[in-house]
Amino acid sequence: MLGNFVYSxxxxxYFGEDSLKYLSEELPKYGKTVQLIYGGGSIKxxxxxxxxxxxxxxxxxxxxxxGGVMPNPTVEKLMEGVQIARENQVDFLLAVxxxxxxxxxxxxxxxxxxxxxxxEKYYIRFEEPDCEIVPxxxxxxxxxxxxxxxxxxxxxxxxxxxxxxxxxxxxVMPKFAVLNPKFTFTVPKYQMxxxxxxxxxxxxxxxxxxxxxxxxxxxxxxxxxxxxxSSRIALQNSEDYEARSNIxxxxxxxxxxxxxxxxxxxxxxxxxxxxxxxxTDAAHxxxxxxxxxxxxxxxxxxxxxxxxxxxxxxxDVEENGKTDEQIAAEGLSCMENWMKELGLVMNLxxxxxxxxxxxxxxxGTFIMEGGYKILNHDEVLDILKxxx
Amino acid sequence: MLGNFVYSxxxxxYFGEDSLKYLSEELPKYGKTVQLIYGGGSIKxxxxxxxxxxxxxxxxxxxxxxGGVMPNPTVEKLMEGVQIARENQVDFLLAVxxxxxxxxxxxxxxxxxxxxxxxEKYYIRFEEPDCEIVPxxxxxxxxxxxxxxxxxxxxxxxxxxxxxxxxxxxxVMPKFAVLNPKFTFTVPKYQMxxxxxxxxxxxxxxxxxxxxxxxxxxxxxxxxxxxxxSSRIALQNSEDYEARSNIxxxxxxxxxxxxxxxxxxxxxxxxxxxxxxxxTDAAHxxxxxxxxxxxxxxxxxxxxxxxxxxxxxxxDVEENGKTDEQIAAEGLSCMENWMKELGLVMNLxxxxxxxxxxxxxxxGTFIMEGGYKILNHDEVLDILKxxx
Numbered sequence: 124m125l126g127n128f129v130y131s132x133x134x135x136x137y138f139g140e141d142s143l144k145y146l147s148e149e150l151p152k153y154g155k156t157v158q159l160i161y162g163g164g165s166i167k168x169x170x171x172x173x174x175x176x177x178x179x180x181x182x183x184x185x186x187x188x189x190g191g192v193m194p195n196p197t198v199e200k201l202m203e204g205v206q207i208a209r210e211n212q213v214d215f216l217l218a219v220x221x222x223x224x225x226x227x228x229x230x231x232x233x234x235x236x237x238x239x240x241x242x243e244k245y246y247i248r249f250e251e252p253d254c255e256i257v258p259x260x261x262x263x264x265x266x267x268x269x270x271x272x273x274x275x276x277x278x279x280x281x282x283x284x285x286x287x288x289x290x291x292x293x294x295v296m297p298k299f300a301v302l303n304p305k306f307t308f309t310v311p312k313y314q315m316x317x318x319x320x321x322x323x324x325x326x327x328x329x330x331x332x333x334x335x336x337x338x339x340x341x342x343x344x345x346x347x348x349x350x351x352x353s354s355r356i357a358l359q360n361s362e363d364y365e366a367r368s369n370i371x372x373x374x375x376x377x378x379x380x381x382x383x384x385x386x387x388x389x390x391x392x393x394x395x396x397x398x399x400x401x402x403t404d405a406a407h408x409x410x411x412x413x414x415x416x417x418x419x420x421x422x423x424x425x426x427x428x429x430x431x432x433x434x435x436x437x438x439d440v441e442e443n444g445k446t447d448e449q450i451a452a453e454g455l456s457c458m459e460n461w462m463k464e465l466g467l468v469m470n471l472x473x474x475x476x477x478x479x480x481x482x483x484x485x486x487g488t489f490i491m492e493g494g495y496k497i498l499n500h501d502e503v504l505d506i507l508k509x510x511x
Numbered sequence: 512m513l514g515n516f517v518y519s520x521x522x523x524x525y526f527g528e529d530s531l532k533y534l535s536e537e538l539p540k541y542g543k544t545v546q547l548i549y550g551g552g553s554i555k556x557x558x559x560x561x562x563x564x565x566x567x568x569x570x571x572x573x574x575x576x577x578g579g580v581m582p583n584p585t586v587e588k589l590m591e592g593v594q595i596a597r598e599n600q601v602d603f604l605l606a607v608x609x610x611x612x613x614x615x616x617x618x619x620x621x622x623x624x625x626x627x628x629x630x631e632k633y634y635i636r637f638e639e640p641d642c643e644i645v646p647x648x649x650x651x652x653x654x655x656x657x658x659x660x661x662x663x664x665x666x667x668x669x670x671x672x673x674x675x676x677x678x679x680x681x682x683v684m685p686k687f688a689v690l691n692p693k694f695t696f697t698v699p700k701y702q703m704x705x706x707x708x709x710x711x712x713x714x715x716x717x718x719x720x721x722x723x724x725x726x727x728x729x730x731x732x733x734x735x736x737x738x739x740x741s742s743r744i745a746l747q748n749s750e751d752y753e754a755r756s757n758i759x760x761x762x763x764x765x766x767x768x769x770x771x772x773x774x775x776x777x778x779x780x781x782x783x784x785x786x787x788x789x790x791t792d793a794a795h796x797x798x799x800x801x802x803x804x805x806x807x808x809x810x811x812x813x814x815x816x817x818x819x820x821x822x823x824x825x826x827d828v829e830e831n832g833k834t835d836e837q838i839a840a841e842g843l844s845c846m847e848n849w850m851k852e853l854g855l856v857m858n859l860x861x862x863x864x865x866x867x868x869x870x871x872x873x874x875g876t877f878i879m880e881g882g883y884k885i886l887n888h889d890e891v892l893d894i895l896k897x898x899x
Contacts, residue, residue, distance in 0.1 A: 376726070
């Protein structure tokens with residue numbers, strides 16, 4: 124654990140099949156008017172909406188509806204949510220959904236009392252909020268982003284062809300999150316697999332960075348092994364409670380800052396995937412899956428010992444009589460096989476990317492500096508081409 | 512992750528070799544009068560005392576001295592600390608030391624405004640505090656107990672021959688902890704090894720329990736591997752910053768409730784060790800070391816598949832051609848060899864226990880119910896005899 128860092132995470136987690144009832148412990152702490160944020164309406168079909176409404180009413184809340192949050196929340200939707208919050212002077216934002224709803228709620232929370240253009244302030248100039256922040260709570264119904272216990276909020280601007288994440292501080296993190304694994308049972312398999320790969324890639328982004336050999340690496344390997352193990356069970360039976368609960372818990376800890384401590388952190392796969400997302404509006408996890416192997420195979424020589432360790436510790440690759448390069452390559456092949464098992468999208472073409480978009484996607488890819496190799500524009504373009 | 516649970520941990524951690532300066536961010540949040548809690552005075556020799564005093568003065572605090580906290584804080588010392596706090600109407604308790612100082616500070620914090628006998632209320636009747644709690648902060652100089660990020664506070668009553676831990680809630684946890692690995696460099700090797708085994712056993716107590724196969728088990732294995740790895744480096748060079756920092760970080764996460772989530776948790780080794788401690792006043796980690804192998808070998812058949820997994824995942828025991836029993840036994844032998852490498856005390860005799868004390872130690876051992884086998888008094892006695 125080299126370097127200095129500060130760790131704190133104020134989000135309170137209520138986990139388990141009975142966890143929704145704890146809304147009644149949390150809601151009384153906040154004001155009367157609650158903006159209820161949700162997505163395309165699946166929560167109305169599976170009954171979660173009714174359960175939440177009932178608890179809101181029991182707790183005497185005025186409910187302001189804000190549905191229709193799309194998988195990749197747009198800047199237009201953000202401004203719509205801000206207007207709803209302003210007009211109704213809402214006291215609390217309750218997101219019921221997956222990472223998109225939760226990200227969106229956080230983006231709204233820092234924008235309601237912001238006097239400037241939130242997109243410009245938070246996503247172009249990357250400034251921190253200096254206004255009052257409307258508190259956020261979360262009932263999670265889809266797993267992957269870890270948004271329920273972090274400060275991240277990704278917003279897409281289709282006009283500018285940019286999909287950008289801002290990681291806000293402790294004060295923007297959800298005050299609480301309700302994690303009921305059963306709420307994830309009805310998520311379609313495509314979305315489940317996409318979320319599982321999002322989890323796995325969050326861990327990779329933090330693991331494949333830095334020079335020291337530290338506790339965060341061991342924990343990262345543990346989380347990877349846990350998600351690989353449980354994903355195989357969930358793939359066979361999406362209602363296996365134990366598997367779904369382990370996936371849900373792993374997702375939270377994969378991106379709540381714990382395993383980033385003492386690490387440089389990379390995030391290039393996310394930068395590539397987000398730029399692809401801005402062009403295709405594809406499911407986030409699938410954009411990551413489509414570019415991952417090309418990226419990791421490209422940077423492998425620059426972080427060989429770590430890729431070797433990954434092969435041995437995560438994938439149980441046999442070491443005897445092999446070069447480091449061979450061991451590392453076998454690890455990535457194991458990862459590729461697992462990704463295929465999950466039915467992930469393994470190339471950009473399947474996501475609707477066309478050759479002529481690649482330059483634009485490369486232009487929209489932010490270059491991060493924490494990984495084993497700082498890429499240049501040509502390298503980004505090469506990796507995108509290799510992902511086709 | 513079976514069952515329902517609530518996770519939250521409000522302690523803010525400042526980690527790294529420059530972390531002490533953050534006292535100046537935290538101290539202004541609390542009142543003027545600070546009770547400075549420390550142990551036998553080693554912090555005066557190594558200069559930490561002077562650094563802390565300087566920061567307290569810079570922040571305009573009135574410092575009330577409360578030194579001399581012993582390795583196993585007694586109920587008499589607790590009442591002395593409470594009197595100091597009451598007489599000086601202290602606003603904040605700053606513990607500078609190891610787990611003993613931190614435990615003691617928490618015990619004082621819940622006792623200052625308590626109208627009853629704290630020992631009776633918290634340690635015999637196990638009630639929760641219903642009075643004002645004086646906030647606690649911590650500057651850690653010795654590693655092992657995890658007390659810096661949890662609600663635990665162990666107090667010893669020599670007259671009653673009882674050493675009891677009460678795990679208090681979020682509101683009693685330290686508001687912040689300063690974790691500077693360099694502050695642990697001067698801890699004598701015996702104490703360092705004792706602390707390392709305390710960490711390892713905390714993980715074991717949580718790992719060896721429950722029927723499900725969950726993320727907490729994977730994280731537990733990661734923490735065990737991390738502490739085994741770094742302990743071997745620290746043993747050769749106690750000033751290896753990376754090793755000491757990883758040990759420090761692992762200690763915190765080994766007992767801050769994370770890896771207990773979804774688990775039954777055992778704690779019988781701690782119950783045995785604490786009863787030994789009440790009779791011998793020996794270093795906590797050494798009391799655990801002396802009884803561990805006899806205990807784990809006794810319960811191994813009742814949790815065979817987990818002991819098998821422990822052997823394979825933590826100690827890399829080769830599985831081919833062996834029975835589960837053989838694999839499990841080999842894992843415990845690997846653990847034994849590592850304990851000997853560390854120079855741990857491997858039997859009770861070395862801690863000053865005599866044959867005639869065993870019945871009393873068995874009587875003083877609380878029987879916990881989370882492990883693979885609920886022991887009876889005779890079994891406790893047998894394990895103690897096997898530990899001689």
